Amino acid sequence: MFKFASKPQSAALAFMVSGSVWFVVGAVYGFMSAIHLVAPEFLPHVGALVFGRERPVHVNTMLYGFVGPMLVGCGLYYLPALLRTRLWSEPLAWAAFFFWNLTVLSGPVGFAFGITQGREYNEYVWLADVSLVIAVVCLIVNSALTIANRQEEQIYVSIWYFMATFLWTASNYPLGNVMWHPATGAMPGLIDSIFLWFWGHNLPGLLITPLATGAAYFVIPRVARTPLNSHTLSLLGFWLLIALYSHIGGHHVLQSPIPNWLKTVSVVDSIAMVLPVSIVVINLWMTARNFGRRIWGDPAARLVMGGVVWYIVTCIQGPLQSLPFLQRVTHFNNWTVGHAHIAMLGFGGYIALGAMWHIVPLITGRELYSKKLVSLQFGLVTFGLTGFFLVLTAAGLVQGTAWHNGETVLRVLPQLVPFMASRAALGVFIFTASLVGLYNLLMSLRRGEEQEGAQLKRAEDAA
Amino acid sequence: MKMTPAVLIVGALMVFWASAFIIVGIPSLTMKETPSEIWRPLTPLEKAGHRLYVKNGCSYCHSLFIRVNDWDIGAERIAKAGDYVGVEPAILGSERTGPDLSQEGGEHSDDWNIAHFTNPRFTSPISLMPSWDFLTESEITALTAYVQSQGGKHADLRQARQREWKKQAVEAYSGGFDRNIEWLHAQVPEVWRRMPNPYPATEAALQRGKRIYQQLCVNCHSPVGDGNGPAMPFLSPPPLNFTTLRRHMVENRYIGGIFYYQIMNGITGTAMPYFKKHLESEKIWDLANYLAVSFVGHTDANTEPRGIDASFEGAWENRYPPPGRERPDLPVAPPAPVP
Numbered sequence: 001m002f003k004f005a006s007k008p009q010s011a012a013l014a015f016m017v018s019g020s021v022w023f024v025v026g027a028v029y030g031f032m033s034a035i036h037l038v039a040p041e042f043l044p045h046v047g048a049l050v051f052g053r054e055r056p057v058h059v060n061t062m063l064y065g066f067v068g069p070m071l072v073g074c075g076l077y078y079l080p081a082l083l084r085t086r087l088w089s090e091p092l093a094w095a096a097f098f099f100w101n102l103t104v105l106s107g108p109v110g111f112a113f114g115i116t117q118g119r120e121y122n123e124y125v126w127l128a129d130v131s132l133v134i135a136v137v138c139l140i141v142n143s144a145l146t147i148a149n150r151q152e153e154q155i156y157v158s159i160w161y162f163m164a165t166f167l168w169t170a171s172n173y174p175l176g177n178v179m180w181h182p183a184t185g186a187m188p189g190l191i192d193s194i195f196l197w198f199w200g201h202n203l204p205g206l207l208i209t210p211l212a213t214g215a216a217y218f219v220i221p222r223v224a225r226t227p228l229n230s231h232t233l234s235l236l237g238f239w240l241l242i243a244l245y246s247h248i249g250g251h252h253v254l255q256s257p258i259p260n261w262l263k264t265v266s267v268v269d270s271i272a273m274v275l276p277v278s279i280v281v282i283n284l285w286m287t288a289r290n291f292g293r294r295i296w297g298d299p300a301a302r303l304v305m306g307g308v309v310w311y312i313v314t315c316i317q318g319p320l321q322s323l324p325f326l327q328r329v330t331h332f333n334n335w336t337v338g339h340a341h342i343a344m345l346g347f348g349g350y351i352a353l354g355a356m357w358h359i360v361p362l363i364t365g366r367e368l369y370s371k372k373l374v375s376l377q378f379g380l381v382t383f384g385l386t387g388f389f390l391v392l393t394a395a396g397l398v399q400g401t402a403w404h405n406g407e408t409v410l411r412v413l414p415q416l417v418p419f420m421a422s423r424a425a426l427g428v429f430i431f432t433a434s435l436v437g438l439y440n441l442l443m444s445l446r447r448g449e450e451q452e453g454a455q456l457k458r459a460e461d462a463a
Numbered sequence: 464m465k466m467t468p469a470v471l472i473v474g475a476l477m478v479f480w481a482s483a484f485i486i487v488g489i490p491s492l493t494m495k496e497t498p499s500e501i502w503r504p505l506t507p508l509e510k511a512g513h514r515l516y517v518k519n520g521c522s523y524c525h526s527l528f529i530r531v532n533d534w535d536i537g538a539e540r541i542a543k544a545g546d547y548v549g550v551e552p553a554i555l556g557s558e559r560t561g562p563d564l565s566q567e568g569g570e571h572s573d574d575w576n577i578a579h580f581t582n583p584r585f586t587s588p589i590s591l592m593p594s595w596d597f598l599t600e601s602e603i604t605a606l607t608a609y610v611q612s613q614g615g616k617h618a619d620l621r622q623a624r625q626r627e628w629k630k631q632a633v634e635a636y637s638g639g640f641d642r643n644i645e646w647l648h649a650q651v652p653e654v655w656r657r658m659p660n661p662y663p664a665t666e667a668a669l670q671r672g673k674r675i676y677q678q679l680c681v682n683c684h685s686p687v688g689d690g691n692g693p694a695m696p697f698l699s700p701p702p703l704n705f706t707t708l709r710r711h712m713v714e715n716r717y718i719g720g721i722f723y724y725q726i727m728n729g730i731t732g733t734a735m736p737y738f739k740k741h742l743e744s745e746k747i748w749d750l751a752n753y754l755a756v757s758f759v760g761h762t763d764a765n766t767e768p769r770g771i772d773a774s775f776e777g778a779w780e781n782r783y784p785p786p787g788r789e790r791p792d793l794p795v796a797p798p799a800p801v802p
Contacts, residue, residue, distance in 0.1 A: 191494050
């Protein structure tokens with residue numbers, strides 16, 4: 001009955017397909033909530049369709065449903081490929097797939113009806129938390145034993161990131177979600193915000209970032225057909241990431257009454273984050289140097305490199321907006337929303353999509369259904385996201401400066417209309433991109449052209 | 464350095480747990496839950512409201528802490544660690560699509576809140592908040608109780624004041640329109656009751672006043688100023704019918720200063736909020752002129768006693784003079800702009 005679950009690399013593919021499906025779901029909810037920020041009476045009297053319930057579905061589905069699993073799927077392919085072995089257990093990977101998606105599913109079916117813990121990025125209820133942790137533990141066991149069974153002596157940098165992601169998440173997720181308080185998933189009092197943002201920031205930092213970095217480290221050298229620029233830089237980037245990223249959650253509540261030393265730590269380490277980010281980006285760019293045409297000419301690698309560009313933009317903006325003086329204007333408004341979108345869809349999402357398009361033919365042995373559709377998706381997402389970033393940043397500056405000059409939140413709302421309307425319109429591009437991607441993926445699986453023998457050989461030798 | 468599986472696994476975990484100890488371990492060991500001077504425990508009803516606040520994602524648009532650089536509602540008190548004792552979860556929030564609510568208790572009357580939850584546009588026409596009319600009545604009561612508890616003992620003080628003045632306001636209203644207006648006027652300090660609107664009611668000023676009326680006032684006081692806006696059924700006493708003011712003139716004119724004072728400070732105990740955080744001087748005077756011209760039929764703008772005309776003021780004659788002060792030499796006033 002479960003024969004499909006032992007087919008090599010089937011779990012990797014399953015993770016990618018589920019990621020593509022959740023991308024569509026997340027985009028629908030994002031689009032709906034964007035409309036509600038222009039027209040709050042759109043589809044009235046439906047409890048499941050109010051902004052306060054749509055937003056967590058959108059955010060969690062995109063993070064835990066689209067970007068995360070798509071990158072996990074990529075990892076499940078490159079982990080054994082780079083180690084010249086098989087995944088230790090395909091059924092175990094399927095178990096991870098099952099539990100992970102159960103958690104994601106609890107978003108749309110739960111949050112929409114008020115079944116939520118309500119803490120930003122920690123909304124999943126306790127049972128869903130347990131399900132996710134089980135999935136992560138399955139992935140740890142599977143990855144560790146795959147590494148143990150490796151035929152290749154050297155452990156490539158992508159594998160460090162992939163393995164470490166789950167080690168960190170298994171420790172971090174229960175901590176930030178305060179899983180020892182099952183009813184609320186929260187600590188009493190102000191300290192809860194410290195636990196909340198410990199995971200709230202490590203979610204992009206220690207779940208999405210290492211997965212995406214690992215995938216980029218896999219795709220860029222392959223497409224450029226050249227070895228990685230520097231092992232030393234890889235090491236530095238990896239260890240600095242974990243040493244610094246885990247300290248900076250406090251910058252989300254910088255103006256609240258949390259202890260001052262914690263604010264100082266979070267600001268200093270936020271600034272220091274420029275280092276690991278630049279190191280990774282420089283390493284990848286130096287690898288691709290002189291091979292720009294190969295990267296740009298390959299629709300999948302183009303997406304990955306696009307993600308790397310968003311990464312450097314995000315991570316210059318991030319440290320800057322952790323500065324207390326700047327935050328007086330940029331905090332609490334759409335500036336931050338713009339930042340979150342370039343981080344998650346720009347950095348994480350681009351690399352997830354690009355790596356998926358790169359890896360799917362390697363798994364199936366068939367060409368993609370259409371490379372043009374991959375390019376179209378790149379164009380749609382790039383237009384939509386660049387628009388988001390500009391529009392939301394501008395809206396945030398309007399709000400932030402107005403408040404800073406003594407205008408009330410209510411009085412600034414009418415000024416947001418043009419921004420929120422264009423943001424909703426730009427959402428159409430993202431939504432279309434998600435549909436194009438899902439269509440292309442399903443068609444590639446069903447009737448992509450068989451690859452030539454030589455290509456297949458290259459795919460197998462690749463890693 | 465060579466990355467072996469042992470270095471990778473042990474190293475990654477060690478660095479992570481060291482960081483976790485610094486960031487959440489040390490605060491757990493050192494932060495004490497000491498109630499602040501305004502803290503008080505929540506009642507069971509308020510706790511039920513807090514659950515609803517969490518469940519329905521109110522925290523995605525409302526923050527629960529006031530910063531040093533804030534001016535909006537609650538800016539009188541910067542948040543302290545002891546304000547959150549025992550609240551689980553105390554969601555501080557990361558976005559302000561709506562105002563901060565940490566000091567909201569008692570800022571508005573209970574019936575204002577209930578109308579606002581039913582449809583936020585009833586009380587704040589430009590609000591982006593969803594309507595919560597799909598919640599049950601008892602859920603909206605619980606939410607209102609929670610919001611009214613925000614600010615702890617300070618909120619209790621404001622709530623007590625709301626209740627005290629509500630008794631008087633309801634009593635005055637039950638005495639009929641005229642008794643109500645006399646009572647309302649009596650609550651305005653003497654100096655304001657003699658102060659004419661110092662700003663000329665030019666076309667531009669009336670247009671500005673109209674815009675403000677539509678953004679902030681129209682759904683209680685209605686487009687024609689008779690107090691029959693969609694919020695009216697929720698409010699006790701109901702919104703003022705401005706057209707009845709023509710029966711209450713002082714020295715044969717309606718005094719702009721009364722409008723100004725009531726818009727600025729609101730009428731505690733009723734659903735009329737204060738607008739001094741939303742509007743500053745000229746905007747309030749423009750709105751007062753708009754109310755006077757549109758709904759009372761005349762304005763005392765720029766009449767005696769007056770000081771030096773402001774430098775921007777051109778030659779202006781009041782085309783909406785109180786009865787008996789018409790100037791036959793001036794062209795007839797066009798009909799007052801109706802929204």
